[in-house]
Amino acid sequence: MDNKISFWNFISNTNIEIPIIQRDYAQGRLGKEYLRQNFLIDLKKALDKNLPNGEQYLKLDFVYGAVDKAKMQPLDGQQRLTTLWLLHWYVALRANKLEEACQMLKNFTYETRISSREFFHKLCIPTNFETFKTASDTGIAEFITSRTWFPAAWKQDPTIQALLRMLSGTKLNDKYGEDITDGIEELFQDTTPEKFEEYWKILTSEDAPIVFYQLSLDHFGLSDDLYIKMNARGKQLTMFENFKADLVGYIRKQAQDNEEWKSLLDIKTGIPISLDTTWMELFWKNRSGNNRVDEIYFEFLNRFFLNYHIEDIKDEDDKYYSYLTGRKTKEHNRSVRYKSLDNYKWNNEIDKVLFDDLKVILDNLSISNVEQAALSRPWSSEFQFIPQYKIDNVGKNVCADTETQWLVVDSITQQQRVVFYAICKFFKEGAANTDLEKKDLKNWMRFVWNMASVRNPDGGLAIDSVSSMKSVISVLSGFDAHNIYKELKYYDKTAPNNAFGRQLIEEIEKAKVILADDDSLALYKGSCRKQDGSNYTTWEETIEEAEQFAFFDGGIRFLIRNNADEWTVGFFDEKWINVQKFFDKNGVKDTEEYKYKSKALVLKAVLYQAKDYQSLIEGDKFVLDNTAETWRNRILLRSQWATAVHQILMNNLNITVREGDFEIYKDLYSTNLLNFVANQERRYRIKNIHYKWAIYPPRLEGFIPDQNDFHRNKLLNECETAGKINIYTEQKIPNCNMLKGWGIYFNYLFGDKTYYFIYWYDNKVYAMEEKWSSFKTRNASTPNASKEYYCKDVGINPCVTDFCNLLEDIIKMQE
Numbered sequence: 001m002d003n004k005i006s007f008w009n010f011i012s013n014t015n016i017e018i019p020i021i022q023r024d025y026a027q028g029r030l031g032k033e034y035l036r037q038n039f040l041i042d043l044k045k046a047l048d049k050n051l052p053n054g055e056q057y058l059k060l061d062f063v064y065g066a067v068d069k070a071k072m073q074p075l076d077g078q079q080r081l082t083t084l085w086l087l088h089w090y091v092a093l094r095a096n097k098l099e100e101a102c103q104m105l106k107n108f109t110y111e112t113r114i115s116s117r118e119f120f121h122k123l124c125i126p127t128n129f130e131t132f133k134t135a136s137d138t139g140i141a142e143f144i145t146s147r148t149w150f151p152a153a154w155k156q157d158p159t160i161q162a163l164l165r166m167l168s169g170t171k172l173n174d175k176y177g178e179d180i181t182d183g184i185e186e187l188f189q190d191t192t193p194e195k196f197e198e199y200w201k202i203l204t205s206e207d208a209p210i211v212f213y214q215l216s217l218d219h220f221g222l223s224d225d226l227y228i229k230m231n232a233r234g235k236q237l238t239m240f241e242n243f244k245a246d247l248v249g250y251i252r253k254q255a256q257d258n259e260e261w262k263s264l265l266d267i268k269t270g271i272p273i274s275l276d277t278t279w280m281e282l283f284w285k286n287r288s289g290n291n292r293v294d295e296i297y298f299e300f301l302n303r304f305f306l307n308y309h310i311e312d313i314k315d316e317d318d319k320y321y322s323y324l325t326g327r328k329t330k331e332h333n334r335s336v337r338y339k340s341l342d343n344y345k346w347n348n349e350i351d352k353v354l355f356d357d358l359k360v361i362l363d364n365l366s367i368s369n370v371e372q373a374a375l376s377r378p379w380s381s382e383f384q385f386i387p388q389y390k391i392d393n394v395g396k397n398v399c400a401d402t403e404t405q406w407l408v409v410d411s412i413t414q415q416q417r418v419v420f421y422a423i424c425k426f427f428k429e430g431a432a433n434t435d436l437e438k439k440d441l442k443n444w445m446r447f448v449w450n451m452a453s454v455r456n457p458d459g460g461l462a463i464d465s466v467s468s469m470k471s472v473i474s475v476l477s478g479f480d481a482h483n484i485y486k487e488l489k490y491y492d493k494t495a496p497n498n499a500f501g502r503q504l505i506e507e508i509e510k511a512k513v514i515l516a517d518d519d520s521l522a523l524y525k526g527s528c529r530k531q532d533g534s535n536y537t538t539w540e541e542t543i544e545e546a547e548q549f550a551f552f553d554g555g556i557r558f559l560i561r562n563n564a565d566e567w568t569v570g571f572f573d574e575k576w577i578n579v580q581k582f583f584d585k586n587g588v589k590d591t592e593e594y595k596y597k598s599k600a601l602v603l604k605a606v607l608y609q610a611k612d613y614q615s616l617i618e619g620d621k622f623v624l625d626n627t628a629e630t631w632r633n634r635i636l637l638r639s640q641w642a643t644a645v646h647q648i649l650m651n652n653l654n655i656t657v658r659e660g661d662f663e664i665y666k667d668l669y670s671t672n673l674l675n676f677v678a679n680q681e682r683r684y685r686i687k688n689i690h691y692k693w694a695i696y697p698p699r700l701e702g703f704i705p706d707q708n709d710f711h712r713n714k715l716l717n718e719c720e721t722a723g724k725i726n727i728y729t730e731q732k733i734p735n736c737n738m739l740k741g742w743g744i745y746f747n748y749l750f751g752d753k754t755y756y757f758i759y760w761y762d763n764k765v766y767a768m769e770e771k772w773s774s775f776k777t778r779n780a781s782t783p784n785a786s787k788e789y790y791c792k793d794v795g796i797n798p799c800v801t802d803f804c805n806l807l808e809d810i811i812k813m814q815e
Helices: 007-013 033-047 078-094 098-105 114-123 140-145 152-156 158-168 193-204 224-230 239-257 259-265 271-276 278-284 294-309 319-325 352-368 414-429 435-452 466-476 484-489 499-514 539-548 572-582 601-609 613-617 628-636 639-649 663-670 673-677 712-721 800-813
Strands: 004-006 015-018 058-068 071-076 108-110 210-216 399-401 685-689 692-696 725-727 736-739 744-750 753-759 764-768 791-793
Touching: 004 007, 007 078, 007 098, 007 193, 007 210, 015 078, 033 058, 033 078, 033 193, 033 210, 058 078, 058 271, 071 078, 071 271, 078 098, 078 158, 078 193, 108 114, 114 152, 114 158, 140 158, 152 158, 239 259, 239 271, 239 294, 259 271, 259 352, 271 278, 271 352, 278 294, 278 352, 294 319, 294 352, 294 414, 352 414, 352 435, 414 435, 414 466, 435 466, 435 484, 435 499, 435 539, 466 499, 484 499, 499 539, 539 572, 572 639, 601 639, 601 663, 613 639, 628 639, 663 673, 663 692, 673 736, 712 725, 712 736, 712 744, 712 800, 744 800, 753 800, 764 800, 791 800
Parallel strands: 015 071, 015 108, 058 210
Antiparallel strands: 004 210, 058 071, 685 692, 725 744, 744 753, 753 764, 764 791
8 A cells, every 4th residue: 555645745636525415524523522532632643753653654544536637526534634624724824824725725625515615715715814823812713703704604504513623622521520632722732833833844745644545436447426326325424334433443453453454454455445335336236215325234234243153142142142133122123223333342352354254255246246036036035135125115215213314124034144144155255256156156045045944844934043043054054155066965974853954965865866977967857847848958957946836945855755755756757747736836726627725635635645644633733724834844844744745746646435544534534524624714733622632723613523432413414414403504514514613503493492402512412592692501409509501411322313302301301
């Protein structure tokens, strides 16, 4: 970095114009007292040749912007340039060199407000300050504001007020009661005229000790217009800008004591310049409606910091995790609120490797020109590696804070954090610039999403906690992201004994199919065709299309396993044809020829083929429906169902009732009960209730099939068929003798009067009031006795006549 330049040399050859889109001068604001003090002290140390470690120059990093015909509009460096201008102006004033100085200082102007521009113009008229030297007891700010050329309205201009504050300082004290030296005048209060002349010579010399590095946007091959738009962030410093300043400040501080850190501050390729140039373009693509990027940039860096330490975090209560995910913020959108860089430190420091990784990853991403679609899958298209702004129902950005106008960014799930980790890993290991590298990225993302899309039997994503995130990441971390097929094919480690391990084994087996013996892509020679009717060329595209079909979301082991749950592609073609007939994105579907869904043909067949059906479908383990959730997570991918799944995917849907099966099981696969149950929104399950097996959704009544000595459905249907009773219509289901409810309502005509009854799950029939409004009870024998019902036990296997006699006995009890 040998192109350093002093402010005097720079302004002598360049007109500096602070563009209208820039914010007001911030270093002079209230609340920035310590910032001013520290910066001013460093400036004076440079003038006094008293810099630490014997340094010759105080280097203020780079200033860059758009340069056109010797006019420069700074995009970064506005604050430093303004403070340096004030320093030169004040020293010139006190050294009696203002006439000479203003010839160059007038090359600096603010376009943010007319009043600001006019103020700088007035400062560059030496005659305005001819009487200042005689006003020995008057401070510079007081002198300026008392002049007739200073309109009272200028006191409302925040830039002018900040400029005056930087010149004169404040009367604020530190915690020890000492005045904070936060103004140029305060800094030089004991300086003699002769010393000011010496300072002026130093500032205007060819070897001035205060320097910076100036760059034009031409260094980056980027348009001026684009960068001007990207700097349009509003007048107030945002949380992101404060965070960025602290982050860069941390790097600078480390670089003072450690040579290794200095590479991060390279004038052309370092982190400070990259944050505002090449990396900014990545975020500009997802900018808000009013050209903001601060929120998504800030969110990305929060995600990156968490990603770097994710394997070190213990659980959700870890304070590092809680802060960077916004779990402890009060806002419902969990927006992280920046307060201090301390929240980003791990064991009180930020690793240099974190910055190295950030630089490599974003540099590689910047040169790769990767489309968002290459980082997601059809079933996860909402994921964005570069965050995007949340949009409301009318297409507008959502505001999280009306005071600061901070915008809401779309949230990220734990599954997506794993994918974020994987993308970072890929670009840390290399770019995706060439066609071959882009293919490597495609292969890696396919593998990553397949691993991240593992689900629990209840349908929820298996990545649902910090521990599960770490479990998947521990698998991903062991692979070369740019060579995943060969890595999988020759994988020789033991897979984890969990759901992620099972998916890993599937990926290994698919890789063995995808690659030929010489590790080239294996050709597909089967009879299947693509969904658009064209031919498959390789096994890779065949498998990939299957993974993206319907609700499979990357899990297709049922297509490449046989009846004994062994890996083979011998049955792939027939299975692939049949799954396309049976399923769509919502689950089981109907075709013109077969009512696979409406008549639950596929569900009945898989239940019929299941071994050890009691352990598979009883309790809360299984939902009797046609949904994608049940079929993907409870049937197709479960090894316990492998034999049954193999049979139905080989189109074996035939059912012959086995007399030895339990009645409830036969009711499921051989009656029309599932035609009704499987197509309800309620999630029906088999579970024991009231000492009987029942089929019902949580917290609601369902069906109690006939079993053991309980044959309510058969008996009531026989009685109604014989014309003896009328069952309550709402408890019947179409084309099935199964009745719904823990108690079944019916009426019975005896003589010329209709009587109402309920056949309860305890195998007793109870008398009820008209229209089944309540149970009929007899008077208690004593005041404190329990109510007594008119009821009788049905007994075992009564016939229609016996049942009618029982009803008449209950009627007579009431007389």
